[in-house]
Amino acid sequence: MENIIEVVAGIDIGGTNTKFGLVDKKGNCYCEGSVPTNSDRNIENFVNELSKLIKENLTSQPDLQLKGIGIGVPNGNYYKGTIEHAANLKWKGIVPLAKLFKSHFEVPVALTNDANAAAIGEMVYGGARFMKDFIVITLGTGLGSGLVSNGKLIYGHDGFAGELGHTIVRHNGRQCGCGRRGCLETYASATGIRRTVFEILSESMENSPLRDISFNELTSDKIAEAATKGDVIAKEAFEYTGELLGQKLADSVAHTSPEAIFLFGGLAKAGDLILKPTQQSLEKHLLPIYRNKIKVLLSEMGEINAAILGAGALIWKEIEQN
Amino acid sequence: MENIIEVVAGIDIGGTNTKFGLVDKKGNCYCEGSVPTNSDRNIENFVNELSKLIKENLTSQPDLQLKGIGIGVPNGNYYKGTIEHAANLKWKGIVPLAKLFKSHFEVPVALTNDANAAAIGEMVYGGARFMKDFIVITLGTGLGSGLVSNGKLIYGHDGFAGELGHTIVRHNGRQCGCGRRGCLETYASATGIRRTVFEILSESMENSPLRDISFNELTSDKIAEAATKGDVIAKEAFEYTGELLGQKLADSVAHTSPEAIFLFGGLAKAGDLILKPTQQSLEKHLLPIYRNKIKVLLSEMGEINAAILGAGALIWKEIEQN
Numbered sequence: 001m002e003n004i005i006e007v008v009a010g011i012d013i014g015g016t017n018t019k020f021g022l023v024d025k026k027g028n029c030y031c032e033g034s035v036p037t038n039s040d041r042n043i044e045n046f047v048n049e050l051s052k053l054i055k056e057n058l059t060s061q062p063d064l065q066l067k068g069i070g071i072g073v074p075n076g077n078y079y080k081g082t083i084e085h086a087a088n089l090k091w092k093g094i095v096p097l098a099k100l101f102k103s104h105f106e107v108p109v110a111l112t113n114d115a116n117a118a119a120i121g122e123m124v125y126g127g128a129r130f131m132k133d134f135i136v137i138t139l140g141t142g143l144g145s146g147l148v149s150n151g152k153l154i155y156g157h158d159g160f161a162g163e164l165g166h167t168i169v170r171h172n173g174r175q176c177g178c179g180r181r182g183c184l185e186t187y188a189s190a191t192g193i194r195r196t197v198f199e200i201l202s203e204s205m206e207n208s209p210l211r212d213i214s215f216n217e218l219t220s221d222k223i224a225e226a227a228t229k230g231d232v233i234a235k236e237a238f239e240y241t242g243e244l245l246g247q248k249l250a251d252s253v254a255h256t257s258p259e260a261i262f263l264f265g266g267l268a269k270a271g272d273l274i275l276k277p278t279q280q281s282l283e284k285h286l287l288p289i290y291r292n293k294i295k296v297l298l299s300e301m302g303e304i305n306a307a308i309l310g311a312g313a314l315i316w317k318e319i320e321q322n
Numbered sequence: 323m324e325n326i327i328e329v330v331a332g333i334d335i336g337g338t339n340t341k342f343g344l345v346d347k348k349g350n351c352y353c354e355g356s357v358p359t360n361s362d363r364n365i366e367n368f369v370n371e372l373s374k375l376i377k378e379n380l381t382s383q384p385d386l387q388l389k390g391i392g393i394g395v396p397n398g399n400y401y402k403g404t405i406e407h408a409a410n411l412k413w414k415g416i417v418p419l420a421k422l423f424k425s426h427f428e429v430p431v432a433l434t435n436d437a438n439a440a441a442i443g444e445m446v447y448g449g450a451r452f453m454k455d456f457i458v459i460t461l462g463t464g465l466g467s468g469l470v471s472n473g474k475l476i477y478g479h480d481g482f483a484g485e486l487g488h489t490i491v492r493h494n495g496r497q498c499g500c501g502r503r504g505c506l507e508t509y510a511s512a513t514g515i516r517r518t519v520f521e522i523l524s525e526s527m528e529n530s531p532l533r534d535i536s537f538n539e540l541t542s543d544k545i546a547e548a549a550t551k552g553d554v555i556a557k558e559a560f561e562y563t564g565e566l567l568g569q570k571l572a573d574s575v576a577h578t579s580p581e582a583i584f585l586f587g588g589l590a591k592a593g594d595l596i597l598k599p600t601q602q603s604l605e606k607h608l609l610p611i612y613r614n615k616i617k618v619l620l621s622e623m624g625e626i627n628a629a630i631l632g633a634g635a636l637i638w639k640e641i642e643q644n
Contacts, residue, residue, distance in 0.1 A: 075611075085611070133479040147577065149476045149483075156471070156579025157455040158615060166609040167573040170493065178609055251489040255469065255577045257478025287488040287500055289397075289407070293480060 005030070007064045008319075009054050010312030012114065013037055013073040015088040020050065021305070022057060022064060023312035027125040029305060030064055031057045043091045044100065051104035069101050069109045070315030072117030072307055077159040081111055087177075110318045114138070114307060116153055116162060118264055118299070119146025120317060121310030127262060127300035134258045136299065137164065137249075139267035139274070142177075143185035143192075149256050165189070169248045188245040190220040190266045196237045197223055208233040224270040238273045245274075246281025246296075253282070253290050264299035264306070271298065327352070329386045330641075331376050332634030334436065335359055335395040337410040342372065343627070344379060344386060345634035349447040351627060352386055353379045365413045366422065373426035391423050391431045392637030394439030394629055399481040403433055409499075432640045436460070436629060438475055438484060440586055440621070441468025442639060443632030449584060449622035456580045458621065459486065459571075461589035461596070464499075465507035465514075471578050487511070491570045510567040512542040512588045518559045519545055530555040546592040560595045567596075568603025568618075575604070575612050586621035586628070593620065 007022040007030055014037060021032040033053055041049070058064055075086040081098025083091065098109040112120075119136040122128040128136075132151040138144040143165030147154040154161045165185035166178055173182030174195060186192050197210055197218065208231050213222060226234035249261055261282075267274055279296040286294070301309065329344040329352055336359060343354040355375055363371070380386055397408040403420025405413065420431040434442075441458040444450040450458075454473040460466040465487030469476040476483045487507035488500055495504025496517060508514050519532055519540060530553050535544060548556035571583055583604075589596055601618045608616070623631065 131479075133483075149471055149478070150474050152472050154471045154476075154578055157453075157581035158579055158612075160611050161455075161471075161577065161579035163576040163609055163611075167576050168569070168607075180607070180609070247490070251573065252577065254485040254489050255483065255574065256476055257480055257483035259479035285490075285502070287485055287502070289482050289485075290480075 003063060004065050005063050006067050008068045008070055008312045008315045009066065010308040010310070010315075011050070011069065011071045012117070012307030012311050013071065013089070014114075014307075015074070018050065019308055020054060021308040021312070022054070022061075022066075023309060025316055027309055029308065030061060032305075032308065033057070038090055043095050043097070047097070047100040047104065051101065055104075066105065066107055068107045068315035068319050069105060070117070070311040070313070070318075071097065071101075071109070071111035072114040072311040072314070073097065073111055074113060075160075076111040076113045078110065078112040078116070078155045079159040081109065108315065108318055108322070110315050112153070112155070112159075112314060113144065114310075115144025116146040116155075117310035117314050118144070118301065118306060119148055119153060119310075120313045121301050121306055122262055122264075122299060123148060124313035124316060125301065125309050127297055128260065131259050133256065134260045134262065135249075135252060135256065136262045136264055137245075138265040139189055139263060140265040141189060141191055143189045147256055147258075154256075164248070164252060167248060167251065169244050184245070184248045188241050188248070193220055193223055193237050193241045193267060194218045196240050197233060200233050200236055200240075204233060206232050210234060220267045220270065224273055227270070227273050235273075238270065239277045241267075242274055242277025243281045246278045246283075247285045249278070249282050249296075250285035250287070250290075253294055254287060257290065258294065260295040260297055262297050262299045264301065268298055325385060326387050327385050328389050330390045330392055330634045330637045331388065332630040332632070332637075333372065333391065333393045334439070334629030334633055335393065335411070336436075336629075337396070340372065341630055342376065343630040343634070344376070344383075344388075345631060347638055349631055351630065352383060354627075354630065355379070360412055365417050365419070369419070369422040369426065373423065377426075388427065388429055390429045390637035390641050391427060392439070392633040392635070392640075393419065393423075393431070393433035394436040394633040394636070395419065395433055396435060398433040398435045400432065400434040400438070400477045401481040403431065430637065430640055430644075432637050434475070434477070434481075434636060435466065436632075437466025438468040438477075439632035439636050440466070440623065440628060441470055441632075442475060442635045443623050443628055444584055444586075444621060445470060446635035446638060447623065447631050449619055450582065453581050455578060456582045456584065457571075457574060457578065458584045458586055459567075460587040461511055461585060462587040463511065463513055465511045466587075469578055476578075486570070486574060489570060489573065491566050506566070506570045510563050510570070515542055515545055515559050515563045515589060516540045518562050519555060522555050522558055522562075526555060528554050532556060542589045542592065546595055549592070549595050557595075560592065561599045563589075564596055564599025565603045568600045568605075569607045571600070571604050571618075572607035572609070572612075575616055576609055579612065580616060582617040582619050584619050584621045586623065590620055
């Protein structure tokens with residue numbers, strides 16, 4: 001009799017592509033694949049296609065036994081298993097995603113938003129393995145966050161807790177996609193730092209290679225590259241981004257007093273360029289009782305598998321608790 | 323054989339007085355008393371005196387059986403059972419309060435800060451009885467807060483979570499006792515609204531009975547009284563206080579997404595004067611996904627017993643969980 005390996009399916013639904021993998025409890029990945037998210041098919045067909053691929057992978061590796069399905073998706077409601085009014089997905093209104101997957105598989109299904117999945121991934125497989133109180137900040141196009149307290153993710157009453165990207169860092173500040181002004185993600189995100197570069201370019205006389213790049217062509221990678229080569233504008237943009245992020249994280253510390261704050265995602269790839277000014281600013285802005293206690297760290301989850309592992313970790317946690 | 327009534331001692335240590343009571347699981351109080359906090363005796367003698375009083379009450383009511391001791395105290399560290407560097411108490415440094423009580427009583431002892439005790443009181447005896455995610459804001463001399471998520475108080479890594487009074491509502495705003503600027507409690511508290519009255523008096527030409535009262539004589543009760551009589555300055559001060567409190571609570575909602583936020587303490591006694599502008603401002607400043615979901619309510623704990631009941635509820639919760 002062969003050895004059975006228990007796995008879960010981790011699914012990460014992004015605006016453009018959906019990635020999936022079969023993951024065991026230790027984080028070993030037995031297959032990976034992806035399908036486009038935004039093609040013409042409706043949600044039922046999308047789930048059908050994805051389910052078929054997962055089943056094919058399970059059939060070709062008969063020692064794998066599926067125990068559950070975990071999904072990270074924008075505006076994922078953990079309590080209801082639904083996607084609710086996700087601006088970046090074409091399926092509008094309230095989508096009963098967990099229910100749709102359950103019609104294909106007789107295993108538990110859980111979903112949450114991508115930043116919460118990243119936080120659970122960090123707790124199960126990453127740098128927060130021995131922590132009960134921490135925050136994960138994802139610095140991508142926007143700023144996402146997952147808060148863990150007493151060893152549990154904070155979902156809140158409605159399942160939508162942890163939107164630190166939409167806390168206000170500057171009263172009447174930059175315009176935000178949410179319709180308000182001064183949200184943290186308008187400063188601290190891959191998009192935010194581009195806006196900051198353009199603000200500094202407008203104010204400063206300093207020469208810079210960034211003056212040859214349009215707003216739409218500019219990326220946080222290009223800003224990081226310029227900063228590494230010593231460009232003054234790019235370096236100042238990282239300083240300012242870390243300054244505002246640290247300032248606002250001091251408020252978050254006053255809420256949940258975490259052991260550590262992890263930075264993850266595109267902008268976090270810049271490493272010390274973003275980490276150092278964030279650490280310094282946080283420390284400077286903390287209420288005295290919190291000083292010299294809170295670590296700001298780079299996520300230990302690799303970029304490639306993190307989303308799949310995070311979604312997988314979500315459902316492993318569920319299985320463990322039941 | 324007579325009926326045994328199980329009770330806990332609820333102790334509320336304030337800067338001036340320490341109140342205590344014996345409380346059963348339903349919140350019935352079998353005795354109450356108080357001793358001065360700030361007399362000349364050291365901490366050992368303070369605990370001796372208080373323990374003696376509790377024992378006398380237990381002896382005189384032999385049907386009462388003591389099951390535990392719960393304490394609300396400024397800078398109380400739940401994890402360690404200590405008071406740590408409390409600015410308003412004369413016992414300096416780190417005081418092993420739980421240990422001292424345990425030398426007098428062979429029952430479990432738990433302590434936390436007064437706002438956390440208020441939150442647990444609200445959960446056990448008050449308006450949050452059927453809630454798992456809520457926030458209690460205490461509007462006294464300062465602004466305290468207790469956050470409950472997944473049915474548990476958020477203590478944080480170090481035991482000091484929930485200092486919303488020291489989140490920043492105005493960058494470079496009013497000077498705060500903590501050494502920083504713009505903290506929420508410099509606006510939203512009994513002291514904050516006095517500062518606001520004086521700011522408005524300085525800017526406005528409006529006549530007001532508040533012009534006859536010195537800063538040190540002014541109280542939030544007097545401001546509420548003036549507002550009730552139609553004084554424009556006093557009404558504007560409440561509007562502004564609620565506006566800033568609601569603005570900042572929108573940030574807190576983006577952290578823990580509570581079902582309700584309860585207002586408690588001296589300033590909350592003003593009722594609708596503070597409640598209405600806070601509700602309106604919160605709703606206006608919320609991220610769209612949170613709108614029309616979050617209740618802002620007055621605490622259902624009476625002023626008189628709330629602190630004792632809260633401290634009692636803290637230890638009842640502990641006993642329940644073990």
